[in-house]
Amino acid sequence: MVTAAAQETFSREDESVARVDNAPIDPALTGFVPIPNTPARFKIDGYAKLDTIFDTHPAGNPDVFNVGTIPIGLSRPELVANVNIHIRQTRLQLDLHSPTNLQAEFRAFVEVDFFGSGGPVDPRLRHFYGQVKNLLIGQTFTAFTDPDAFPKPARPGRTCRHHPAAATTDSLHPPARQGPKRGAQHRTPAGAGTTHHQHGTFVYASAGCRRRYRLDRAAGHLQVGSLYRVLGYRIETANRKDFGYALHTAGGITVFGKDQIVAYVMGGRGAARYVDSIAGLNSDIDLNDQGTDIEPLRVFGSYVGYTHRWPRRLRSTFVYGYASIENTAAQSATAYRDGQYVSGNLLFNPFGSLNVGVEYLYGSPQQADGGEGATSRVQVAAKYDLFRKRPLDQK
Numbered sequence: 001m002v003t004a005a006a007q008e009t010f011s012r013e014d015e016s017v018a019r020v021d022n023a024p025i026d027p028a029l030t031g032f033v034p035i036p037n038t039p040a041r042f043k044i045d046g047y048a049k050l051d052t053i054f055d056t057h058p059a060g061n062p063d064v065f066n067v068g069t070i071p072i073g074l075s076r077p078e079l080v081a082n083v084n085i086h087i088r089q090t091r092l093q094l095d096l097h098s099p100t101n102l103q104a105e106f107r108a109f110v111e112v113d114f115f116g117s118g119g120p121v122d123p124r125l126r127h128f129y130g131q132v133k134n135l136l137i138g139q140t141f142t143a144f145t146d147p148d149a150f151p152k153p154a155r156p157g158r159t160c161r162h163h164p165a166a167a168t169t170d171s172l173h174p175p176a177r178q179g180p181k182r183g184a185q186h187r188t189p190a191g192a193g194t195t196h197h198q199h200g201t202f203v204y205a206s207a208g209c210r211r212r213y214r215l216d217r218a219a220g221h222l223q224v225g226s227l228y229r230v231l232g233y234r235i236e237t238a239n240r241k242d243f244g245y246a247l248h249t250a251g252g253i254t255v256f257g258k259d260q261i262v263a264y265v266m267g268g269r270g271a272a273r274y275v276d277s278i279a280g281l282n283s284d285i286d287l288n289d290q291g292t293d294i295e296p297l298r299v300f301g302s303y304v305g306y307t308h309r310w311p312r313r314l315r316s317t318f319v320y321g322y323a324s325i326e327n328t329a330a331q332s333a334t335a336y337r338d339g340q341y342v343s344g345n346l347l348f349n350p351f352g353s354l355n356v357g358v359e360y361l362y363g364s365p366q367q368a369d370g371g372e373g374a375t376s377r378v379q380v381a382a383k384y385d386l387f388r389k390r391p392l393d394q395k
C-alpha cells in the first residue's frame with residue numbers, strides 16, 4: 001500500500017513529514033527512549049551516506065542533478081567528464097513526543113544535513129517544527145507538497161532529493177498552519193507563508209496561501225492542492241503587483257503485489273519556484289512582451305515513477321519528468337523553456353542498516369531560442385542508518 005506507514009525511501013523522507021492529526025508513522029514509537037522524570041520520549045536517528053558521482057558532461061552542479069542548471073552551448077573542450085565524492089546528504093534527526101493536557105501528543109522534530117553554503121560539510125537545517133493535533137509552527141514541507149508521491153531514487157537532494165525529477169514540488173518553508181480533518185480518510189490541511197527573492201532589479205515579495213484535499217485508501221492515496229500568491233516588481237520608478245496561482249494533483253497506488261506507481265501534475269502562473277528543476281531560476285514573473293508591465297509566467301510540471309521490488313532485498317525505481325515555463329519577448333534568447341528527466345536505479349539492502357545503490361540519470365534542458373543541452377550521471381551510493389525498524393524486503 002502507498003499509505004504513509006508503507007513507504008520506504010532510500011532517504012527516509014517519510015519520517016520527517018508532519019502528518020494530519022500528528023499521527024506517528026510508527027504508532028509504537030519503536031526506538032524512542034523515555035526521558036527520566038518526564039512523560040516525554042525521544043529518538044536520535046539519521047544516517048551516514050557516501051555518494052560517488054560520475055558526470056559524462058558538466059551538470060552545472062556537482063552535488064545536485066537539476067535539469068535547470070545543466071549548461072547549454074558549451075564548446076567541445078568544455079564538455080569534460082567529472083567525478084565527485086561527498087557525504088553531504090548525511091542526516092541527523094531528533095524526534096520528540098510528549099503528551100499534553102489537550103489529550104493529544106506534542107511532536108518536535110529537527111533534521112539537518114550538510115548542504116550548507118559554507119563548505120563541503122557545512123550543516124544545513126532542513127526541518128524544525130512543533131506540532132499538536134493539526135497546528136504546526138516551524139519549517140517543513142509546504143501544504144502544496146505531497147512527499148508520499150515522491151519517486152524513490154537512490155539519491156535525494158536539492159531540498160529533498162539530490163536529483164529533483166524535473167517537476168517535483170518539495171519546497172521547505174517556515175509555515176504556521178492548521179487544517180481540519182474531514183472524516184477518517186479525508187483531510188484538508190491549509191498553510192501560508194511569506195518568501196522573498198531577488199533577481200537583478202526585480203524584487204519579488206509573495207505571500208502564499210495554500211489549500212489541499214487528500215484521500216487515503218488501502219491501495220493508495222490522492223491529493224489535490226491549490227496555491228495563491230501576490231507577486232511584485234519594483235524599481236526606482238515603478239511598482240507593480242499581480243497574482244499567481246497553481247493547481248496540482250498527486251498520488252500513488254500499489255499494483256502487482258508490492259510495486260508502486262506515483263505521479264504528479266501541476267500547472268499555473270507565477271509558481272515556478274514550486275517546481276524543483278526551475279525553482280532557482282527566479283522565473284515566477286517577467287516583463288510582458290511590450291516591457292511595460294509584469295506578467296506571471298505560465299508553468300507546467302509532471303512526473304511519473306514506478307517502483308518494482310525484485311527478490312532478495314532488491315528494488316528499482318524508474319522516473320520520467322517534464323517541466324516547462326512560458327517565455328516572453330522581453331526575455332533573453334537563452335531563457336529556460338523546458339526540460340526532460342529520466343532515471344533508473346537498483347537498490348540493495350544486503351543486511352541490517354546497510355543499503356547500497358546504483359543509479360543512472362539523464363537530463364536535457366531547452367532554452368527559448370531552441371538551444372539544447374544534455375548530460376548523464378551515474379551515481380553509486382552507500383548508506384548506513386543509525387536506526388531501522390525492519391529490512392526493506394519486509395515492506
